Amino acid sequence: MTATEPSTAPLRVLVADDEESMRHFLQRGLRRLGYEVDAVADGNAAVAAWLRTPYDLGVLDVRMPGIDGVAALGRIRSSDPEGLVVLMTAHGTIATAVEAMQLGAADFVTKPFTIDELEVRLRRAFGLRAATRENRQLRSLLDGPDQGLGLIARSPAMVALTQQIDLLAQSVATVLIGGESGTGKGLVAEALHLRSERRQGPFVTLNCAAVPDNLVESELFGHAAGAFTGATRSKPGLLLRANRGTLFLDEIGDMSPAAQAKIERFLQDREFLPLGSQQEIRVDTRIVAATNRDLHELVRAGLFRQELLWRLDVLSVAVPPLRERREDIPLLIARNLERLAAKGLPPRSITPEALGALTAYDWPGNVRELENAIERMVALSGERTALGVPDLPTEVRGPGDEVSREGDDNYEAARRRFDRLYFTNLLVRTGGSITEAARLAGISRGHLHRRLKELDCDVAATRDASRGNPRP
Numbered sequence: 001m002t003a004t005e006p007s008t009a010p011l012r013v014l015v016a017d018d019e020e021s022m023r024h025f026l027q028r029g030l031r032r033l034g035y036e037v038d039a040v041a042d043g044n045a046a047v048a049a050w051l052r053t054p055y056d057l058g059v060l061d062v063r064m065p066g067i068d069g070v071a072a073l074g075r076i077r078s079s080d081p082e083g084l085v086v087l088m089t090a091h092g093t094i095a096t097a098v099e100a101m102q103l104g105a106a107d108f109v110t111k112p113f114t115i116d117e118l119e120v121r122l123r124r125a126f127g128l129r130a131a132t133r134e135n136r137q138l139r140s141l142l143d144g145p146d147q148g149l150g151l152i153a154r155s156p157a158m159v160a161l162t163q164q165i166d167l168l169a170q171s172v173a174t175v176l177i178g179g180e181s182g183t184g185k186g187l188v189a190e191a192l193h194l195r196s197e198r199r200q201g202p203f204v205t206l207n208c209a210a211v212p213d214n215l216v217e218s219e220l221f222g223h224a225a226g227a228f229t230g231a232t233r234s235k236p237g238l239l240l241r242a243n244r245g246t247l248f249l250d251e252i253g254d255m256s257p258a259a260q261a262k263i264e265r266f267l268q269d270r271e272f273l274p275l276g277s278q279q280e281i282r283v284d285t286r287i288v289a290a291t292n293r294d295l296h297e298l299v300r301a302g303l304f305r306q307e308l309l310w311r312l313d314v315l316s317v318a319v320p321p322l323r324e325r326r327e328d329i330p331l332l333i334a335r336n337l338e339r340l341a342a343k344g345l346p347p348r349s350i351t352p353e354a355l356g357a358l359t360a361y362d363w364p365g366n367v368r369e370l371e372n373a374i375e376r377m378v379a380l381s382g383e384r385t386a387l388g389v390p391d392l393p394t395e396v397r398g399p400g401d402e403v404s405r406e407g408d409d410n411y412e413a414a415r416r417r418f419d420r421l422y423f424t425n426l427l428v429r430t431g432g433s434i435t436e437a438a439r440l441a442g443i444s445r446g447h448l449h450r451r452l453k454e455l456d457c458d459v460a461a462t463r464d465a466s467r468g469n470p471r472p
Ligand SMILES: Nc1ncnc2c1ncn2[C@@H]1O[C@H](COP(=O)(O)OP(=O)(O)OP(=O)(O)O)[C@@H](O)[C@H]1O
Pocket: 145, 146, 150, 151, 152, 153, 158, 179, 180, 181, 182, 183, 184, 185, 186, 187, 188, 291, 292, 332, 367, 368, 371
């Protein structure tokens, strides 16, 4: 698959009517309007066809041999809760739109009708569903931490990433999102959906790390009634719920081996088997996956399937760590201060010195760590309106502040303390490498050696400290 492959196929409509002339009339008319149309002659065949590959919309006659259109509608919607069905009635079977809606239909038409009349109803049904979904997405954005303001991208690295997202959104190919913890992989997955032609379809998330291993499969693929103890009713899986939309598999490195094998098969055939069912289901679902783990490493350790990695890694996106996009930091802080103010916490500004320190810090926990830091600072700052250097978390505060705290001793002692802090920080950053630290400081290696001895600095301890450091 390539990035230029269109994101969605033509809309598929299923026609069910026992009269052959009616089937032909609908097939011909709807095909001319650009729909892909299948036609069947009774209710059972309609349900079977729908369960095999969900349609975008069904046009079902009410009176048919076997199970009628109303019963077929019920079964379709119990497996595909968002399934759209328009019922066709001869005079007298269904009298009102209300009655049809109560049965779960999107609309109804009374025979005889023209293709144009039907087309108006189909468009209205599609439009209504799209609007409902858009509202839901808008609402979840507004309720969510992000408040619908989207991905902040001022730094060159993030500008490049958003351009890449726009390109990848055009395709149906699977995308694998990598990046350290807290960099915004979840937001990137959502942006891929919202910028694609599928934006009106569902965006469904499965956090593979949060769902117990034995439940991942039934969550993803659904199950038939009686598939296991406690499964009294059949349940549609997330893959089906995300039909025509995007399924986001978060923390895919934590997926169980059994689920890995099934997802791999789905990516190959675009079909899957719900647990305990004999009926393959085919859906048009785009898969986006994310992980902060090294999947190649997991493959080597025998914990992740090599073939699945190949299939996932068709297109990949690397979300850069925050320290490589520092230009975004002031805006991220501003947005977080607004978000907290909206929650009723007193509005805050921030002093240039504090902002400088926050921008210079390395943020091993990335945007999530930054968000937590701001929240803590606001919570602990009492009634003051401007956050300053004293409010900063200790790890963010530079050595300068430590030094000025005890400004009452002599210059030599203050300088010793500054140098100790400065060189210790430098050595932690370089993983204890004196050569590298000297290079960064712009002094000779010999000079640094002497100074460290005078200061009684423990170089080995800085090596230990730097193990927890993301970028030695
Ligand atoms: N560019 C950005 N603009 C606005 N908010 C961002 C941006 N990047 C990250 N965030 C915010 O940072 C927080 C962490 O992001 P997210 O949960 O997506 O991280 P993640 O990469 O999925 O981390 P993990 O691997 O730990 O799951 C979220 O609150 C998210 O809204």
